[in-house]
Amino acid sequence: MATNPMHQFEVYRIGPEIKLGSIDISFTNASLFMVISSLAILLVFNFGSKKNSILPNKIQLLSELSYTFVSKMINDTAGSKAKPYFSFIFSLFMFVLFCNMFGMIPYTFTVTSHIIVTFILAAFIFIGVTVIGFVKHGLGYLKLFVPSGVPVVLLPLIVIIEIISYLSRPISLSVRLFANMMAGHTMMKVFGGFVISLGIVGGWLPLSFSVALTGLEILVAFLQAYVFAILTCIYLNDALNLHH
Amino acid sequence: MIKKILFQSIFLSFLFTLKAFAAESGGMPQLNPEFWISQIFWLTITFGILYILLSRFILPRISNNLETRKSQISENIEAADKQRKDSELKIKEYEKTILDTKNKAKTYFQQSREKIIKDINIKRESLDKDLSEEVKKAETEIQNLKNQAPQKINKIAIETSKDLVQQLIGVEVNNSSISAIVDDLSKKNLGKYYGN
Numbered sequence: 375m376a377t378n379p380m381h382q383f384e385v386y387r388i389g390p391e392i393k394l395g396s397i398d399i400s401f402t403n404a405s406l407f408m409v410i411s412s413l414a415i416l417l418v419f420n421f422g423s424k425k426n427s428i429l430p431n432k433i434q435l436l437s438e439l440s441y442t443f444v445s446k447m448i449n450d451t452a453g454s455k456a457k458p459y460f461s462f463i464f465s466l467f468m469f470v471l472f473c474n475m476f477g478m479i480p481y482t483f484t485v486t487s488h489i490i491v492t493f494i495l496a497a498f499i500f501i502g503v504t505v506i507g508f509v510k511h512g513l514g515y516l517k518l519f520v521p522s523g524v525p526v527v528l529l530p531l532i533v534i535i536e537i538i539s540y541l542s543r544p545i546s547l548s549v550r551l552f553a554n555m556m557a558g559h560t561m562m563k564v565f566g567g568f569v570i571s572l573g574i575v576g577g578w579l580p581l582s583f584s585v586a587l588t589g590l591e592i593l594v595a596f597l598q599a600y601v602f603a604i605l606t607c608i609y610l611n612d613a614l615n616l617h618h
Numbered sequence: 619m620i621k622k623i624l625f626q627s628i629f630l631s632f633l634f635t636l637k638a639f640a641a642e643s644g645g646m647p648q649l650n651p652e653f654w655i656s657q658i659f660w661l662t663i664t665f666g667i668l669y670i671l672l673s674r675f676i677l678p679r680i681s682n683n684l685e686t687r688k689s690q691i692s693e694n695i696e697a698a699d700k701q702r703k704d705s706e707l708k709i710k711e712y713e714k715t716i717l718d719t720k721n722k723a724k725t726y727f728q729q730s731r732e733k734i735i736k737d738i739n740i741k742r743e744s745l746d747k748d749l750s751e752e753v754k755k756a757e758t759e760i761q762n763l764k765n766q767a768p769q770k771i772n773k774i775a776i777e778t779s780k781d782l783v784q785q786l787i788g789v790e791v792n793n794s795s796i797s798a799i800v801d802d803l804s805k806k807n808l809g810k811y812y813g814n
Contacts, residue, residue: 380646385653397655404653405660412668419672423679428687441680461673468672469665490654491661556648 379563383487383556403483404491411472411485419468440468447604452611459610466495467603474555474595478588486598487555489548496548499606507613518612547605554598558591768804775800 387400422437430438444464448456456463470486477484485491507515519536520529565587568580776796783791 384647385650385657387653394659398653399656399659400653401660402653402656404657405664408660408664412664415668416671416676419676419680423676423683426683426686428690434683437680438684441677441684461677462669464677465665465669465672469668485661487648488657489648490657494658494661495665552648556646 379560379567382483382559382563385483385488404485404488407473407476407483407485411469411476414476415465415468415472440464444603447600448607451604451607453615455614456607456610463603463606463610466499466606467599470495470551470602471596471599474599475592477555477559478592478595484555484559486551487559489552492548492552493544495602496544499547499609500544503606503609503613506610507616510614511616515613515616517616543609547602551598551602554594558587558594562587562591772797772800772804775804 385402385404387402388406389401391398392400418433419437419440422433422435425431425434427434441464444467445460448460448463452459473485476482477487507518511517519533519540521532521536524532562584565580565584569577569584572580776793779796779800780791780793783789783796
């Protein structure tokens with residue numbers, strides 16, 4: 375059982391079964407790590423913003439650097455019009471980042487390794503961005519599917535491709551994060567299993583791989599959170615500033 | 619030999635793991651919809667609360683902190699700038715006062731010098747005047763003496779020559795003949811003594 379690399383992704387109930395009507399909304403290990411990540415974010419940023427000293431201490435510096443990092447990212451990709459959505463993108467980035475990072479601790483559960491979680495986030499972003507686009511530009515938002523400077527003959531094809539690519543955004547966004555997380559953790563588990571099964575004689579090679587993979591996975595955890603946030607910014611940019 | 623064992627063991631364990639994988643895995647747990655609703659529910663709740671708390675309380679505080687720091691720093695820079703300007707102005711004032719006092723001192727010096735020179739001149743003039751008067755007085759006295767001197771000398775000469783003649787030859791010579799001789803001689807020698 376323990377050697378199954380997919381075992382770590384299993385969701386199980388913690389505490390009693392909670393039912394809303396006929397729907398099961400029990401508190402699970404996934405819920406637990408969502409709560410832990412959120413609490414950790416709130417704790418860090420609460421302590422990081424409580425005292426305002428001219429020379430910030432470490433936690434204040436951390437929170438202010440994250441703030442300026444995300445704010446710069448939004449400003450660079452989506453421009454100044456995206457300022458009202460800063461809080462959302464900041465929360466999103468931090469949530470995904472903390473979930474990814476908590477997943478790197480042994481025996482924890484990686485919330486973002488579940489397609490349903492990433493898909494709900496991506497779908498919410500997709501719907502939100504589409505609504506923003508139609509509210510800002512009305513039906514003119516449909517011009518997004520008609521790139522300028524395309525020969526009229528190719529136009530129907532291009533429009534179809536554009537629409538497909540637009541509709542596949544939530545899928546690509548969610549699958550990217552989910553697959554990265556799942557693949558990384560599965561690999562680490564597989565190599566961990568090798569270490570055990572090869573024992574003291576041959577276990578050193580997979581162990582060294584495991585160590586290297588841990589570093590890589592921490593990088594991936596940050597990178598995927600960043601990619602998730604920056605793609606959100608790019609979609610938002612399409613909705614706010616219609617370029618085509 | 620050891621290498622062979624190592625490779626074999628790696629290969630065998632790989633096979634074993636794959637076998638175990640195949641036997642135990644019932645597909646990906648991610649695709650089991652049993653807890654999907656629960657995950658969606660808890661995701662909505664936790665992320666919603668996180669978003670509300672961050673956007674309402676924490677992020678405004680951070681941006682406020684950043685802004686106050688920025689404004690404080692710029693204020694401090696401004697204050698420093700102002701103080702620098704003030705000090706520069708004061709330095710200029712100080713230099714000006716020093717220059718003024720220097721000029722004043724110069725003028726005082728000049729004035730007092732002129733005054734002293736004037737005083738000295740006045741005193742010198744008066745001294746010169748006194749001196750020239752004295753010199754004139756002395757000159758007149760000398761002139762008087764000079765004028766009187768030949769007569770006196772003549773008189774003495776006449777008397778001495780009269781006494782001499784009486785002593786030598788016992789004859790009384792009258793004054794007029796002796797004085798005629800003396801006058802004649804003194805007139806001859808006057809230029810020799812006085813340079814007239």
